[in-house]
Amino acid sequence: QKEVEQDPGPLSVPEGAIVSLNCTYSNSAFQYFMWYRQYSRKGPELLMYTYSSGNKEDGRFTAQVDKSSKYISLFIRDSQPSDSATYLCAMSAYYNQGGKLIFGQGTELSVKP
C-alpha cells in the first residue's frame, strides 16, 4: 500500500463547477500538507500549504486536513479553464526536512468552457 493515495482521474467538469480533489494517507506522523499544481509540460508549483488539521483558504482555493481520518482535500470554487492541470498532494512528517516530501500520484483535472 502506498503511503499516499490519490485518485488519478481524469476529472472533467464544466466551467463554474466546484471541484473536490482528495488524498488519503497511512502515516499518522504526517503533519505538513501541500498541494502542487502542474500544467502540461511544466514543473509542479506550490498552490497551498497547511500544517496539522483544519482549513486554509486562498481565493477560490480551500485546503482541508482531517488528521483523524487521514484525509486531505482541495476545493476549487468557480472553476476556470485555466485551472486545468494535474494536482498533486504532498506531505511530510517533519518540519524543514526537505527530501522527506511524499507525493500522491496526481489528479488530472480538465475544466471545460
Add this chain to the structure above:
Amino acid sequence: DADVTQTPRNRITKTGKRIMLECSQTKGHDRMYWYRQDPGLGLRLIYYSFDVKDINKGEISDGYSVSRQAQAKFSLSLESAIPNQTALYFCATSSSGLQETQYFGPGTRLLVL
C-alpha cells in the same frame, strides 16, 4: 529568465549509454533535489542535497548518481541507462525556512531505447 533550469529538455538514448542531466538555479537556495515522474506513480525522490558537501539517497537511487558541483548546480547521471529509466525528470530547489517550498524546473523528458 527561469529560476531553475534543466538541460537537456528532451533526450533519447540507447540502453547501456551513460548520460547526464544538469540543473542550475539562480534562487540562491541551498537545497536541491532530483525526482522522476511516471504515470500512475507520481513524483519519486532520487537524490537530494542540503548543501555542497551533503548528498543523500532518496526513495529510488539505484542506477543513478549525482554531483553537486556548486551551490547552484546539481547533476544527475545514469551510468548505464536501461529502458525502465524512461521517465520525466525534475530538479527542484528549496531553502530552509518557515515554510519550505520546493521550486521545480521544467523537466527533462528521457527516452531509453
